[in-house]
Structure formats: C-alpha cells, structure tokens
Amino acid sequence: MFNNCRGIRAYILVAIVLAAGMRGWSADETVGSVKTLTGSPVVVRGQQTIPAALGMHLFEKDLLRTDAQSRVGFILRDGARVSLGPESELAVEKFVFEPGQGKLELLLRMIRGVAAFVSGKITQLSPASAVVETPVGMIGLRGTKFAAALAAR
Numbered sequence: 001m002f003n004n005c006r007g008i009r010a011y012i013l014v015a016i017v018l019a020a021g022m023r024g025w026s027a028d029e030t031v032g033s034v035k036t037l038t039g040s041p042v043v044v045r046g047q048q049t050i051p052a053a054l055g056m057h058l059f060e061k062d063l064l065r066t067d068a069q070s071r072v073g074f075i076l077r078d079g080a081r082v083s084l085g086p087e088s089e090l091a092v093e094k095f096v097f098e099p100g101q102g103k104l105e106l107l108l109r110m111i112r113g114v115a116a117f118v119s120g121k122i123t124q125l126s127p128a129s130a131v132v133e134t135p136v137g138m139i140g141l142r143g144t145k146f147a148a149a150l151a152a153r
Contacts, residue, residue, distance in 0.1 A: 030057040031095035032076035039070030041084070063091040066113065080106070080120030080130075088113020093133075099125060106130040114149045 034043075034056040041052040044063040050056075052064070052072055064072055066088045073083040078097045084090055089111035096105040104126045108117075110133065123130045134150060 036073035041070040041072035078120035081118040083116045085114030104129045109133045
C-alpha cells in the first residue's frame with residue numbers, strides 16, 4: 001500500500017510539472033486568430049515565417065505580412081477586428097485582456113501598407129489603453145473604427 005501511494009504522488013508531481021511547463025503554449029496566451037485571407041499572407045513568429053491559415057492562432061510579437069496579391073483579416077480576443085490590405089505589415093506588439101483585474105492593453109505596430117481596425121472591448125473599457133504605432137507617429141484608438149494607409153518613402 002505504501003509503495004502504491006508513493007507512486008501515485010510521483011505521478012501527480014510529474015503531471016503538475018508538465019502542466020506548468022506547457023503553460024507557455026496555453027490558449028490563454030493566444031491573442032487572436034486569422035478569420036479571412038486572400039492570396040498568401042504570412043505570419044512571422046520569431047525566426048519562422050509561417051503561411052497564414054484560417055483559424056490560425058496569433059500571439060504577442062507576431063508580425064502579419066501580405067504581398068501584392070494578399071490580404072488578411074484577424075480578430076483579437078477582445079473582439080477587435082483588423083484587416084490588412086496588399087503589401088502591408090503589422091505587428092501585434094502587446095495584448096493584455098484581463099478586464100476582471102483591470103489589465104487592458106493593446107499595442108499594434110503598423111510598418112507599411114493599409115490597415116482597417118474595428119475596436120473591441122479594450123477600446124470600449126479603456127480608450128487610452130489601445131494604440132497603433134506607425135513610422136511617423138502614434139494613433140490613439142478613441143473611436144470604434146479607423147483606417148490607415150502608409151505610403152512608401
């Protein structure tokens with residue numbers, strides 16, 4: 001009986017350690033997902049360039065990129081919707097959506113191209129917490145919709 005209890009305890013300990021180690025891959029860290037696409041948009045995640053796919057999960061620091069024949073639309077966990085037109089790049093730099101703890105933050109970095117944004121809960125609950133950075137300035141998201149086009153230099 002004693003050996004059996006020790007074996008069960010060891011099994012439980014291993015399960016807890018494995019669950020804690022897998023936390024980095026949890027659905028809670030997903031910031032959104034791809035909802036529409038045309039052509040061959042990609043997601044740059046760290047050193048990897050991954051073809052975008054419908055339903056693909058997005059994470060903080062992901063960069064979405066389209067070429068001349070591509071478009072991509074994604075939805076964030078707070079319900080915000082973002083669409084990128086051809087030859088565009090946008091990074092999801094920061095996304096925190098914990099309204100119960102009062103933690104709300106959205107930072108998108110638009111590098112080039114055309115983007116349209118429809119706000120979600122973060123903008124509704126804390127307008128100052130949602131920002132889009134561009135190479136020439138920042139856009140504070142106070143309203144519900146906006147579109148931006150960055151011309152090439």
